[in-house]
Amino acid sequence: MAKKATIITGTVGNDAHVIGTKILSRAFRDAGFNVVELGCLTPPEEFIQAAQETAADAILMSSLYGMGEMDLQGFKDKCREAGLAVFFPPPELCTDNAAMIAFAGAWRLERGQRSLLSLRAAAAGLRP
Numbered sequence: 001m002a003k004k005a006t007i008i009t010g011t012v013g014n015d016a017h018v019i020g021t022k023i024l025s026r027a028f029r030d031a032g033f034n035v036v037e038l039g040c041l042t043p044p045e046e047f048i049q050a051a052q053e054t055a056a057d058a059i060l061m062s063s064l065y066g067m068g069e070m071d072l073q074g075f076k077d078k079c080r081e082a083g084l085a086v087f088f089p090p091p092e093l094c095t096d097n098a099a100m101i102a103f104a105g106a107w108r109l110e111r112g113q114r115s116l117l118s119l120r121a122a123a124a125g126l127r128p
């Protein structure tokens with residue numbers, strides 16, 4: 001019998017969004033993969049450690065909360081040092097938030113809703 005492929009799943013850094021990665025893990029398990037599920041709020045190093053310990057075939061990680069770029073600084077190099085291939089999707093496939101905000105804005109504009117120029121439009125993230 002062919003060996004089951006092993007994958008590591010989870011959301012990285014301070015990201016608490018766990019629903020998508022749970023669904024993804026379930027789907028891969030149902031499809032016959034061996035899934036090591038790290039869940040959410042997982043430091044990047046733990047993905048590498050888990051991949052090495054289980055001789056995993058792939059790490060499938062996501063970041064939804066907008067801080068992925070910061071959380072993954074240096075991650076590519078650490079993966080290369082550990083002998084793991086790494087792939088990031090192009091930014092045009094990661095524009096969910098911008099598209100949603102643009103759509104919500106266009107919809108309000110169409111309904112005649114306006115904000116005053118005194119509006120403070122600074123983005124509020126989790127980090128300074």
Ligand code: B12
Nearest residue numbers: 014015016017018019020023060061062064065066097100
């Ligand atoms: C539910 C939710 C929450 C819940 C999370 C509950 C939980 N326990 O998971 C709560 C309320 C806690 C939350 C908090 C926050 N959230 Co929130 N949240 C969402 C929301 C509405 C839905 C996410 C979700 O679960 N979708 C359902 C699942 C099934 O879909 P999914 O996650 O997309 O996963 C699917 C695919 O993407 C794919 N997939 C997922 N992972 C992977 C990985 C790989 C490798 C592959 C191939 C595929 C894949 O497969 C999945 C199954 O189909 C989204 C908006 C949205 N519509 O997506 C915002 C959203 C993700 N949140 C957002 C933000 C900003 C936050 C906060 C920072 C808000 C704040 N200022 O406090 C915090 C962050 C908290 C933290 N520390 O992480 C933003 C992110 C902005 C960005 N990326 O630019 C979003 C996009 C909303 C928005 N438009 O502003 N959130």
